[in-house]
Amino acid sequence: MAAPAIQLTDVSKRYGATAALDSVSLSVGEGEFVALVGGSGSGKTTLLKTINRLNPPDAGQVAVAGEDVAGQPPHALRRRIGYVFQEVGLFPHLSVAENIAVTPKLLGWDAARIAERVATLLDLVALPREVAARAPAALSGGQRQRVGVARALAAEPKLMLMDEPFGALDPITRDALGADYRALHERLGLTTVMVTHDMAEAVLLADRVVVLDNGRILADGTPADLLAHTTDPAVRALLEAPKRQAERLRERLGA
Amino acid sequence: MSPRVAAAFELLPEYLGWHVLLSVSALALGLVISLPLAIAAARSPRLRWPVLALASLIQTIPSLALLALFFPLLLALSLLSTATIGRGFSALGFLPSLLALTLYSVLPILRNGVTGLTGVDPAISEAADGVGMTTRQKLFQVELPLAAPVIMAGIRTAAVWTIGAATLSTPVGQTSLGNYIFAGLQTENWVSVLFGCAASAVLALTADQLLGLVETGARTRRRGFVIAGLAGLVVGAAVAMAPLAGLGKPAAYTVGAKNFSEQYILAELMADRLERAGASHVSRKEDLGSAVAYRALAAGEIDVYVDYSGTLWTNVLGRTDNPGRQAVLTGLTTELKRRDGVVVLGSLGFENAYAFAMRPDRAKALNVASLADLAREAPKLTLGSDLEFLSRPEWKAVDGAYHFAFKAKRSFQPTFMYRALAGGDADVISAFSSDGRIAADHLVLLSDPKAAIPPYDAVILISPKRAGDRRLTEALRPLVGAIRVEAMQAANYSVDRDQGKVTPAQAARALALTSAQH
Numbered sequence: 001m002a003a004p005a006i007q008l009t010d011v012s013k014r015y016g017a018t019a020a021l022d023s024v025s026l027s028v029g030e031g032e033f034v035a036l037v038g039g040s041g042s043g044k045t046t047l048l049k050t051i052n053r054l055n056p057p058d059a060g061q062v063a064v065a066g067e068d069v070a071g072q073p074p075h076a077l078r079r080r081i082g083y084v085f086q087e088v089g090l091f092p093h094l095s096v097a098e099n100i101a102v103t104p105k106l107l108g109w110d111a112a113r114i115a116e117r118v119a120t121l122l123d124l125v126a127l128p129r130e131v132a133a134r135a136p137a138a139l140s141g142g143q144r145q146r147v148g149v150a151r152a153l154a155a156e157p158k159l160m161l162m163d164e165p166f167g168a169l170d171p172i173t174r175d176a177l178g179a180d181y182r183a184l185h186e187r188l189g190l191t192t193v194m195v196t197h198d199m200a201e202a203v204l205l206a207d208r209v210v211v212l213d214n215g216r217i218l219a220d221g222t223p224a225d226l227l228a229h230t231t232d233p234a235v236r237a238l239l240e241a242p243k244r245q246a247e248r249l250r251e252r253l254g255a
Numbered sequence: 256m257s258p259r260v261a262a263a264f265e266l267l268p269e270y271l272g273w274h275v276l277l278s279v280s281a282l283a284l285g286l287v288i289s290l291p292l293a294i295a296a297a298r299s300p301r302l303r304w305p306v307l308a309l310a311s312l313i314q315t316i317p318s319l320a321l322l323a324l325f326f327p328l329l330l331a332l333s334l335l336s337t338a339t340i341g342r343g344f345s346a347l348g349f350l351p352s353l354l355a356l357t358l359y360s361v362l363p364i365l366r367n368g369v370t371g372l373t374g375v376d377p378a379i380s381e382a383a384d385g386v387g388m389t390t391r392q393k394l395f396q397v398e399l400p401l402a403a404p405v406i407m408a409g410i411r412t413a414a415v416w417t418i419g420a421a422t423l424s425t426p427v428g429q430t431s432l433g434n435y436i437f438a439g440l441q442t443e444n445w446v447s448v449l450f451g452c453a454a455s456a457v458l459a460l461t462a463d464q465l466l467g468l469v470e471t472g473a474r475t476r477r478r479g480f481v482i483a484g485l486a487g488l489v490v491g492a493a494v495a496m497a498p499l500a501g502l503g504k505p506a507a508y509t510v511g512a513k514n515f516s517e518q519y520i521l522a523e524l525m526a527d528r529l530e531r532a533g534a535s536h537v538s539r540k541e542d543l544g545s546a547v548a549y550r551a552l553a554a555g556e557i558d559v560y561v562d563y564s565g566t567l568w569t570n571v572l573g574r575t576d577n578p579g580r581q582a583v584l585t586g587l588t589t590e591l592k593r594r595d596g597v598v599v600l601g602s603l604g605f606e607n608a609y610a611f612a613m614r615p616d617r618a619k620a621l622n623v624a625s626l627a628d629l630a631r632e633a634p635k636l637t638l639g640s641d642l643e644f645l646s647r648p649e650w651k652a653v654d655g656a657y658h659f660a661f662k663a664k665r666s667f668q669p670t671f672m673y674r675a676l677a678g679g680d681a682d683v684i685s686a687f688s689s690d691g692r693i694a695a696d697h698l699v700l701l702s703d704p705k706a707a708i709p710p711y712d713a714v715i716l717i718s719p720k721r722a723g724d725r726r727l728t729e730a731l732r733p734l735v736g737a738i739r740v741e742a743m744q745a746a747n748y749s750v751d752r753d754q755g756k757v758t759p760a761q762a763a764r765a766l767a768l769t770s771a772q773h
Binding site for chain 2: 054076
């Protein structure tokens, strides 16, 4: 059997007296789309960042594709993992095309291959090719996050880490971008771990939902499984909120 | 064009060339020091505070003092290196100026560097890590480009400060645009002072505008602006420094001068004689501080200059007694030779003594004719002195002998000291007996019944390494005993007066003619 895409074993991280992660173990299989859900301070972002060593744990082991990440140079590890976050962080002094080309350039790809890849990615994230020469400041919020996704995908990673990627976008853009990304996940055979505080988004996009609270995993399963079997009142409340919301919406809009 | 402006323009290539060379070198060195320091300080908050505090502390030292402090420091280092590796270096001129100005340029670049680097948006910094940049790649590809406009603004500030402060390198013996200002201040040649200020301001503004072009280019990411600005800077600096290539030939002799008219005139007189004796190129180091001049001569930085027996007796040898004019001269000749290897070639024939001077009407009204009378009236009077007199041992000797209790004591540039006396801001001044303004203003010199003030015969001093140079000694020996005090007063006045003033070189030629008649 192949090693899981990600394997966390007894991972802990403390900030002073508070435990951000309290001996968490989690296995993510290849091709899975996992949503990490929880309130602020639940440890979901900390957990995500232990995977690409942006935030190395105090104890425990993190393995990506069967290899312990602690034994690898962080920059080499990160070039193999796509990373998208809410603030996007496009380099303002580089054009859209240069932003997308950053990781391939670091990996030493030749110019022709990079140019071809940039064009492919613009198509893939549904951006017109003419934005390539523009500065990030000249784009809308949704376009910027599409560039962020394209940049993360540029070096053809198999694994994508996303930290509230669509959190700052308006609802329509958010919905469209979420659906587009889910399609990409399928088409490219990616493994995706996405942090969100929004259970509705998690249920709509992910195959599997992991609920965190106070640095521990409260629940872990498909949305339907969780709703059927969870006894924990907090998890139930989290899951039922979007369901109730959907029902109320249907009533009020008379559909 | 007026002859004074024309004379100023004639000196411009040399002064400007040195000024630009000094400023460019100091800025370049300042960049080399402060950029890595800014990067380290931006990385480490623990380093940041002490580094910025130290740089700010340096900035609070007055620039003139900072320049002056490097001279004794370098002199000590030079002596140490002579003692250990057998080779010294010049502690005067370019090196102390360069080091002081470099320190001065550090703060703005450092502070803006730290601000620029720590001001990079954390999201962008996280993205740089996330895409897989190493620390170095992040620095060069993200942090420095984003901080570039702020760093450039710091470099602009540093450039303007450095160009302005470089005018202060004149008193430590480095030619700069400050020569116009310092010499002009001494000889009341306001055209020269204004010319120096204007030249330095134009230079600073030009550099600021060109660097501003680079900054705009960095901020708006327009490469054309950056290239145009840099090209302007390089071409401008090269053109300004080009005349220095012609000055590159080593000087056969260096003649020193302190910072007043008589010294300029005597330096010109000696330089002229050396050139007539066949020396290919005689350079001048003017506007040296009183203590700097003797140490520079003893260290061989300058070959010859004129000092005064009383000054050497009290300040160099630390003597407080006054054995009489001839005994002081004889004592100096043997002591300076024995102690420092400095040769006293001989007295020029006149004294430039400290002499207390009053306006005739005031002296008459108060019935003051001697220092003893002055002590009686002192509580009602204000003493005006030059900048160093009150801290010199001569003042302590006079004060010790007569016990003055002045109402107030004020220090002035010599030029302004006479103005203060004329205008009533001072009642009595520490004048110089060879000053032409004493006769011109009909000032009364007070007698010294207790002989507290030592004699001040002007003597030619020759550096230890030129002690055996026959061409030098033979060229200058005819000046010994050849200059009467009236001739010197007339020469000084021709430079110092308001109307129809002449340059020190012209005054020196006139003085050479009158002294040759004796």
